Amino acid sequence: MKDWLRFFFGGFFTNKRLSEAPERSVWNTVLSLFLAFFLVWGGLSLGYAASFGRHYAAAEDFRTFLCASLGKDNPYGVSLRIDGGKLSAQYDGERNCINTFDSPDAGYRLVVDTRPKETTYDDFTVVCRDPDGQTVSYDAYKAMDDAQRERYECRMEYSGAALDVSRGIADYEAYLGAVCDVNAAQYDREIAEKYAALQRDRGDSEESRRNFENGVYELYFAAKYPDFVGKDAYGAAPTLRTYYMELENRAPDRKYVLLFDDIAMCAFGTDTGVFVDFAGYVSKLDDGAVTTREMTAEQTEENLDAMIRALFRSGSALASFVFLFSLMQMVPFYLLAVLLLTILVWIACRIGHASDCTGFFGAFKAVGATLTMSAVATALNAVILSFVMSRWTVFRVAMILFPIIVTVRLIVFVIACIRAAGERKNDATPDPPADM
Numbered sequence: 457m458k459d460w461l462r463f464f465f466g467g468f469f470t471n472k473r474l475s476e477a478p479e480r481s482v483w484n485t486v487l488s489l490f491l492a493f494f495l496v497w498g499g500l501s502l503g504y505a506a507s508f509g510r511h512y513a514a515a516e517d518f519r520t521f522l523c524a525s526l527g528k529d530n531p532y533g534v535s536l537r538i539d540g541g542k543l544s545a546q547y548d549g550e551r552n553c554i555n556t557f558d559s560p561d562a563g564y565r566l567v568v569d570t571r572p573k574e575t576t577y578d579d580f581t582v583v584c585r586d587p588d589g590q591t592v593s594y595d596a597y598k599a600m601d602d603a604q605r606e607r608y609e610c611r612m613e614y615s616g617a618a619l620d621v622s623r624g625i626a627d628y629e630a631y632l633g634a635v636c637d638v639n640a641a642q643y644d645r646e647i648a649e650k651y652a653a654l655q656r657d658r659g660d661s662e663e664s665r666r667n668f669e670n671g672v673y674e675l676y677f678a679a680k681y682p683d684f685v686g687k688d689a690y691g692a693a694p695t696l697r698t699y700y701m702e703l704e705n706r707a708p709d710r711k712y713v714l715l716f717d718d719i720a721m722c723a724f725g726t727d728t729g730v731f732v733d734f735a736g737y738v739s740k741l742d743d744g745a746v747t748t749r750e751m752t753a754e755q756t757e758e759n760l761d762a763m764i765r766a767l768f769r770s771g772s773a774l775a776s777f778v779f780l781f782s783l784m785q786m787v788p789f790y791l792l793a794v795l796l797l798t799i800l801v802w803i804a805c806r807i808g809h810a811s812d813c814t815g816f817f818g819a820f821k822a823v824g825a826t827l828t829m830s831a832v833a834t835a836l837n838a839v840i841l842s843f844v845m846s847r848w849t850v851f852r853v854a855m856i857l858f859p860i861i862v863t864v865r866l867i868v869f870v871i872a873c874i875r876a877a878g879e880r881k882n883d884a885t886p887d888p889p890a891d892m
Contacts, residue, residue, distance in 0.1 A: 489791075
């Protein structure tokens with residue numbers, strides 16, 4: 457066992473140990489492939505998690521923005537509180553959300569909308585456009601025959617404004633009335649059954665009224681826009697949450713704070729030029745007030761710092777999973793690289809008549825013997841570089857560094873094997889007889 461451990465972990469450091477690889481089992485290479493994957497993954501995940509405190513402490517502009525926008529005496533009159541694993545925002549006035557993504561200010565963008573994501577609907581429009589750029593309404597599009605429809609492309613455009621379902625409930629019910637009429641051309645049995653069930657279950661409480669109105673609107677959407685049913689990731693009808701996610705994806709400078717009832721997403725830059733982004737889960741945070749008007753400026757700053765740090769910790773598993781998924785996408789390329797290196801080592805040893813890596817599988821085992829410690833070196837570099845680089849820069853560096861280390865080590869090994877073969881050949885050549 458000791459001899460195997462010396463080979464498996466020491467072969468990277470000495471040519472003598474590495475030359476044992478062709479005589480060892482091929483399962484060593486298989487084990488090295490798996491270990492290399494998980495070591496690099498661990499280094500990336502650990503470095504990202506360990507470096508956050510340093511980056512956050514160095515993000516003075518970001519912390520100032522948080523305190524100015526959400527702290528005591530902030531311009532939006534908002535206070536934050538966590539209850540039952542949900543974040544809620546209370547406003548001094550009639551405001552019910554904050555969205556500064558359209559602000560001309562080049563600083564941080566802020567979204568605070570803690571309303572339920574499934575039922576906070578977006579007041580969307582559907583635009584149907586032909587190849588010439590001419591647009592028609594969705595109702596006009598539906599009135600066309602199939603041949604005419606083929607010329608148009610219909611897409612949903614989110615407005616970013618919340619839809620007041622209560623104001624349009626009469627129109628939605630009137631539309632459903634026609635859809636549920638068995639004698640009407642647009643009769644839909646499934647919609648009719650669901651609408652009848654909604655009416656039967658309707659109660660007198662305020663919550664029951666809201667549930668009924670939301671249910672009516674969702675049925676109306678399903679009946680009128682069947683081509684778009686199931687397209688929204690968060691609700692049965694287009695939601696503001698989808699609109700906010702589109703804003704986040706299009707953010708040009710990756711400097712924003714998005715606070716919702718269940719999750720938060722942040723991206724900020726440090727004073728040293730490192731950009732950090734993360735998502736966290738509110739359910740992992742302790743209940744209680746985050747900011748109130750009664751708190752001092754120091755208390756609100758301390759609470760906001762604690763909330764951001766806790767949100768980062770709650771999302772560290774998600775970041776690790778993203779690294780895992782990204783690495784899995786790289787696996788085919790690295791397997792191809794291992795095959796290519798194996799072929800090159802095999803050819804080089806054959807040309808140099810080196811007996812220390814005989815045959816294709818001998819070369820394959822020699823390549824495998826370098827993977828584990830190359831991954832250890834890559835992981836250590838990933839941890840260190842995470843303190844001075846953004847996570848995706850570190851990821852790209854690691855993806856390049858790992859094959860470079862393996863390649864350089866194999867070049868040193870092959871050169872040593874060829875030299876050793878040449879020395880053995882010279883030693884085996886008899887000296888010419890001395891002149892008489």
